[in-house]
Amino acid sequence: MKSTRKAKILLALAAAVAVPVAFVARVHGSDHADTPALAARPGADITDVFAFPDPANAANVILAMDVHPLITPGQISSVVLDPDVLYQFKIDNSGDHVEDLVIQVHAEGSSPATQRVFFSTPVRPNETGTSNTLVGSTGTSGAFNSTFSPTTGMTAFVGPREDPFFFDLSQFFTIFPDRATPINGKAVSDPNVPKSTTWRAPGVATDFLAGYNVISIVVSVPKASLKGSGTGKINLWATTGV
Amino acid sequence: MSAIKIATITITLLGLSGVMLVAGCSSSSTGGSGTKTYTQMDRLANPAINEVFATVANNRHQTNDQDRPVDDPMELANDVDSFMTGTAGRSTAITNVVKAVVVPDTMVIDLTKSGPAAYLGVQTNGATGGKFGGRALTDDVIDTSLGIIFGGTIPALGLAPDDGKEIATLTSDNVGPGAKHFTGTFPFIGAPH
Numbered sequence: 001m002k003s004t005r006k007a008k009i010l011l012a013l014a015a016a017v018a019v020p021v022a023f024v025a026r027v028h029g030s031d032h033a034d035t036p037a038l039a040a041r042p043g044a045d046i047t048d049v050f051a052f053p054d055p056a057n058a059a060n061v062i063l064a065m066d067v068h069p070l071i072t073p074g075q076i077s078s079v080v081l082d083p084d085v086l087y088q089f090k091i092d093n094s095g096d097h098v099e100d101l102v103i104q105v106h107a108e109g110s111s112p113a114t115q116r117v118f119f120s121t122p123v124r125p126n127e128t129g130t131s132n133t134l135v136g137s138t139g140t141s142g143a144f145n146s147t148f149s150p151t152t153g154m155t156a157f158v159g160p161r162e163d164p165f166f167f168d169l170s171q172f173f174t175i176f177p178d179r180a181t182p183i184n185g186k187a188v189s190d191p192n193v194p195k196s197t198t199w200r201a202p203g204v205a206t207d208f209l210a211g212y213n214v215i216s217i218v219v220s221v222p223k224a225s226l227k228g229s230g231t232g233k234i235n236l237w238a239t240t241g242v
Numbered sequence: 243m244s245a246i247k248i249a250t251i252t253i254t255l256l257g258l259s260g261v262m263l264v265a266g267c268s269s270s271s272t273g274g275s276g277t278k279t280y281t282q283m284d285r286l287a288n289p290a291i292n293e294v295f296a297t298v299a300n301n302r303h304q305t306n307d308q309d310r311p312v313d314d315p316m317e318l319a320n321d322v323d324s325f326m327t328g329t330a331g332r333s334t335a336i337t338n339v340v341k342a343v344v345v346p347d348t349m350v351i352d353l354t355k356s357g358p359a360a361y362l363g364v365q366t367n368g369a370t371g372g373k374f375g376g377r378a379l380t381d382d383v384i385d386t387s388l389g390i391i392f393g394g395t396i397p398a399l400g401l402a403p404d405d406g407k408e409i410a411t412l413t414s415d416n417v418g419p420g421a422k423h424f425t426g427t428f429p430f431i432g433a434p435h
Contacts, residue, residue, distance in 0.1 A: 038283060038307070046286040051351050051376030052359035055426065061353065061376075062430065065286070073435045086280040097311040097346045129310055130282035147428060155428055162432035164422055165289070167384050168415040175412075181298040191297035192329040198411035210421035211435050218429035223353040233364065235348035236376075237287035237311060241280030 042068045043082025044240040047214055048165050051236055054220045060153075061223050063089050063103070065238040066163065066214040073213070076160050080115045080144055081107040081215055086132060086241045089219075091122060093230035098128050100228055104135055105158065105217050107144065115144035117158040121151050122225045132241055153222045161216040169208035171200050282308055287349040288362075289377075290387045295344075296321040311346035319345045326391065333405035336396045343390070351376040361386055369399050379424045379431065385414045 038045050047066045054060035065087065071079050081087075086106050090099035101122040109115035118141045126133045142148030145159030173180040178191030199205060226234055284307050286292075296302040296318065306318050319341050326337035343365045350364040352375055359378040360371030367373065370386060377383065389395040393413035397404035423432030 041283065044283045046284045048289060049286050049349060049377065050359075050379060051349055052378045053357040053374060056428065058356075061351070062428075064429070064431065066431075071434075076434050085283075092311075092348065097348060130308065132280050132282075133277045157429040159429075160434040161429065162423055162434055164379050164419075164424065164431050166382075166417050166419050166422065167290075168417045171415065176294075178297050178299055179293065188299060191299040192325055194329065194412075197409065199415045202416040205416035207417045207421045213434040216429060216431045218431065220428060227353055232354035233350065233352045235287075235311070235346075235350055237285060237348050239282050240284045241282045 041082070041085070041242065042070075043215070044085045044242055045069055046238050046240055047163070049236070049238045050164075057220065059222055059224070060155075060220045061226070062218065062220050063236065064216060064218040065089065066161075066165075066216050067240065068215040069163070069212070070209075071160060071213040071215070073211075076213060077112065079160060079215065080110060080112050081105075081117060081158050081217075083107045083110055083115070084242055086134065087217055088125075088132065088239045088241070090125075090237050090239060091226050092235040093226060093228040093233075095230070095233070095235075097235055099125060100230075101125075101226065102132075102135070103219060103221065104132075105219075106134065107158070108141075109144075112144055116141040117144055117156070119150040119154065119156045119219060121154065122221060130239075130241070150219075153225070155220040157216065157218045159216065160213050163209045163212045163214045165209050166207045167209065168200060168205045171196075171205065175199075285309065285347075287311075287347045288344060289383050291344050291347050292318070292321075294387060294391065295325045306347070311348050314346035318347055330391050330409070331407045332391075333402065333407070335402035336405055339396050339401045340390060349376060366399060379422070380419050382418060384417070388413050388415065 045067060047069050050062070050064040052062050054062050067087070068079060086104060089103040091101040092098055093100050102125040103122050104120040105117065107115050107117045119139055120135050120137055121139060123135050123137060126135060139150035142150065142156060147155060147157045150156050175194045175196045177186065177195055178188035181187060292303055292306045296306050302321055309317055322341050322344060323337060326332045326340055327334065343362060352364050352373055355373040357374050358372045359374050359376040361377045361381040361383050362375070363370050363372045364375035392409045394404065394408050396402050424430060425432060
């Protein structure tokens with residue numbers, strides 16, 4: 001995607017919703033910041049979650065979450081993991097949809113050159129649910145934007161990466177203007193009534209997110225450490241907390 | 243902490259939503275020992291579920307962001323129900339299957355299965371590309387979701403009768419992963435621009 005074209009699309013979208021370009025950051029990706037609190041805190045805005053077998057190690061699984069939408073190339077050198085946010089992969093291995101284990105990620109320091117990031121091993125949390133404290137074991141810290149091993153068997157990375165999500169977001173807003181409310185303040189009285197009944201044609205449809213970056217939190221972790229005494233079927237979700 | 247737990251139990255017994263629970267606890271940023279308590283701001287598992295089904299109006303999206311998965315049967319399920327039967331005009335049978343797949347909103351992974359990962363693969367017994375489930379970087383989660391919501395995915399899997407309500411023009415956003423630069427090695431997500 002040429003940056004000029006991307007910029008035009010961004011400007012067109014911004015004009016369509018009558019807000020400054022910067023505010024487009026409020027709505028983005030597979031999950032968008034829909035609250036004023038999240039809009040003011042992009043570091044707590046989760047845009048994606050992935051889970052797939054580690055191609056380099058059959059015993060491990062890769063877990064990834066992306067946060068901080070719409071980082072431009074010019075912002076790469078200054079954005080870090082929000083040191084005031086607790087990032088968690090939550091894992092239920094008993095089938096009750098309550099977390100049995102968490103992998104907690106947090107950072108210390110606020111510049112890319114000096115920030116250290118910490119990954120816990122998969123451990124039982126101090127508390128389940130929406131209010132959480134740091135678990136005791138944080139392992140060896142690593143530098144921001146580097147690959148390191150927090151503990152034997154785990155490989156971790158936190159840093160800026162290309163936004164992997166692909167979606168024609170602008171047409172989504174055309175179909176459901178309600179979903180653009182956080183960026184334009186325009187409440188829609190019939191929020192679930194589609195205003196268009198078609199996506200755009202191939203070649204016309206646009207990957208709105210091409211050219212943008214996110215902060216990726218990626219970890220390779222032994223499958224056995226997530227299974228516990230369960231069957232091996234697990235439920236995963238990611239959370240941020242402040 | 244025990245006071246918060248008691249409050250949680252009380253609120254649960256009263257049948258109130260998880261949002262009130264969050265609001266009730268959100269002022270607590272430090273515990274007595276000086277340990278910071280973090281209050282959940284965002285939650286994500288399957289992409290495009292909350293975004294598509296839950297309206298910004300009435301704070302439906304925010305409610306789900308701040309809920310736990312165990313709250314979803316009382317909250318997100320209503321958003322799914324309303325959207326599927328109203329907006330998408332689908333049958334009750336198809337709607338019930340969709341609810342069974344996406345509520346609670348967790349990413350299901352079967353660690354005993356070999357790859358590849360495939361979005362909703364566990365719930366669909368491998369029909370989306372593999373029984374490992376999870377989500378691969380190249381999985382077109384939007385098109386998978388659109389096929390389930392507006393297309394014939396559920397009837398084709400034999401999970402509910404065809405209701406004849408498919409809207410073919412809404413089953414793909416016609417955007418693929420072509421602009422991405424995934425890597426074959428850790429951390430797999432492409433280098434930044």
